[in-house]
Amino acid sequence: xxxxxxxxxxxxxxxxxxxxxxxxxxxxxxxxxxxxxxxxxxxxxxxxxxxxxxxxxxxxxxxxxxxxxxxxxxxxxxxxxxxxxxxxxxxxxxxxxxxxxxxxxxxxxxxxxxxxxxxxxxxxxxxxxxxxxxxxxxxxxxxxxxxxxxxxxxxxxx
Amino acid sequence: xxxxxxxxxxxxxxxxxxxxxxxxxxxxxxxxxxxxxxxxxxxxxxxxxxxxxxxxxxxxxxxxxxxxxxxxxxxxxxxxxxxxxxxxxxxxxxxxxxxxxxxxxxxxxxxxxxxxxxxxxxxxxxxxxxxxxxxxxxxxxxxxxxxxxxxxxxxxxxxxxxxxxxxxxxxxxxxxxxxxxxxxxxxxxxxxxxxxxxxxxxxxxxxxxxxxxxxxxxxxxxxxxxxxxxxxxxxxxxxxxxxxxxxxxxxxxxxxxxxxxxxxxxxxxxxxxxxxxxxxxxxxxxxxxxxxxxxxxxx
Numbered sequence: 363x364x365x366x367x368x369x370x371x372x373x374x375x376x377x378x379x380x381x382x383x384x385x386x387x388x389x390x391x392x393x394x395x396x397x398x399x400x401x402x403x404x405x406x407x408x409x410x411x412x413x414x415x416x417x418x419x420x421x422x423x424x425x426x427x428x429x430x431x432x433x434x435x436x437x438x439x440x441x442x443x444x445x446x447x448x449x450x451x452x453x454x455x456x457x458x459x460x461x462x463x464x465x466x467x468x469x470x471x472x473x474x475x476x477x478x479x480x481x482x483x484x485x486x487x488x489x490x491x492x493x494x495x496x497x498x499x500x501x502x503x504x505x506x507x508x509x510x511x512x513x514x515x516x517x518x519x520x
Numbered sequence: 521x522x523x524x525x526x527x528x529x530x531x532x533x534x535x536x537x538x539x540x541x542x543x544x545x546x547x548x549x550x551x552x553x554x555x556x557x558x559x560x561x562x563x564x565x566x567x568x569x570x571x572x573x574x575x576x577x578x579x580x581x582x583x584x585x586x587x588x589x590x591x592x593x594x595x596x597x598x599x600x601x602x603x604x605x606x607x608x609x610x611x612x613x614x615x616x617x618x619x620x621x622x623x624x625x626x627x628x629x630x631x632x633x634x635x636x637x638x639x640x641x642x643x644x645x646x647x648x649x650x651x652x653x654x655x656x657x658x659x660x661x662x663x664x665x666x667x668x669x670x671x672x673x674x675x676x677x678x679x680x681x682x683x684x685x686x687x688x689x690x691x692x693x694x695x696x697x698x699x700x701x702x703x704x705x706x707x708x709x710x711x712x713x714x715x716x717x718x719x720x721x722x723x724x725x726x727x728x729x730x731x732x733x734x735x736x737x738x739x740x741x742x743x744x745x746x747x748x749x750x751x752x753x754x755x756x757x758x759x760x761x762x763x764x765x766x767x768x769x770x771x772x773x774x775x776x777x778x779x780x781x782x783x784x785x786x787x788x789x790x791x792x793x794x795x796x797x798x799x800x801x802x803x804x805x806x807x808x809x810x811x812x813x814x815x816x817x818x819x
Contacts, residue, residue: 364590372616419533470574
């Protein structure tokens with residue numbers, strides 16, 4: 363599958379949510395732990411060899427499950443191949459929890475759910491759709507579910 | 521620093537199978553349809569089936585193909601109408617060295633406008649901006665109601681792990697509006713990608729989650745951003761969920777938004793002295809309203 367690699371490399375150099383040197387082991391049998399600079403940018407996890415400018419690789423963090431493996435280790439597995447785990451070793455437990463938390467929140471779908479929650483809640487409390495003023499109420503990506511629209515309670519505005 | 525590895529070969533790895541799975545899994549796509557895409561080497565336009573999901577634009581040979589031919593990651597890009605022999609043409613442009621321009625064409629005017637709009641707002645950063653804004657609004661509403669909404673504020677954990685690697689301040693920030701020689705309406709309306717990241721980097725003292733500093737009522741910093749953290753999780757009621765409540769600048773009202781710069785496609789609305797989410801979004805909000813009005817008038 364083709365992808366816009368150059369742009370992805372450029373993205374990997376953007377400011378990150380979280381970055382640290384971790385021990386990383388690939389999902390294949392026989393993969394060993396390697397020291398990598400791991401960097402979380404938007405919904406991607408980039409990993410670099412230390413001191414290299416361009417990443418070895420990237421993981422898109424959608425449809426994945428992050429699990430604590432032990433006190434300092436977490437894993438990422440993707441739902442389509444749940445047995446294959448990428449394993450990451452952190453410096454300490456707090457560090458590990460921070461990574462797990464951050465990765466869980468790094469998916470687009472996670473943000474979308476939050477947005478829908480806030481939108482619905484604000485509408486419930488105020489009778490108004492908060493996205494109306496920005497002209498983006500009809501955007502598919504913000505729909506509550508299955509394209510249902512939020513209607514104003516106040517019928518005079520209809 | 522060792523030189524870049526891709527000039528000589530050696531492709532960057534990507535979890536391609538899982539990425540392709542995201543395209544066709546059961547989460548609903550944001551937009552689908554046929555578009556013509558200009559080839560990379562071969563300059564002919566090929567008709568492809570496109571699926572936009574989140575910040576990923578997948579393209580398939582046929583509508584019923586099971587695997588995408590390719591994907592375009594939509595971060596750090598702008599979408600513009602463009603001059604072309606091809607009708608209903610637009611382009612996805614990236615702001616990096618030697619970046620590719622993806623030239624596309626829709627089948628009719630309405631489709632072109634619809635795609636340009638959808639693609640302009642597809643980035644993760646844009647979604648993040650909107651979420652932040654709604655969080656802020658909800659917090660305001662709840663505070664106005666005396667904070668008696670029955671939902672306890674989530675416990676706050678301290679931020680640790682500041683980014684170690686070269687998180688450089690990008691000097692060129694992204695456009696909010698792409699300029700176009702044709703209609704002012706359906707060019708990129710909201711493109712809040714690097715602008716947002718710039719903002720984050722401007723406050724090194726603040727800790728962050730999802731790239732955004734959360735504020736706490738106490739210990740406000742001068743710029744309105746404060747240190748703190750909040751737990752934030754999916755709201756469907758999973759075991760450890762708690763909704764993050766973030767604030768933009770609380771306390772004193774922010775100084776006025778800087779004047780809109782017309783036609784400056786790479787300028788940021790956020791300058792070092794005025795970084796603040798509510799202002800940033802106000803700025804975009806006004807932009808959108810103005811463009812929308814122009815469009816309505818032109819109808």
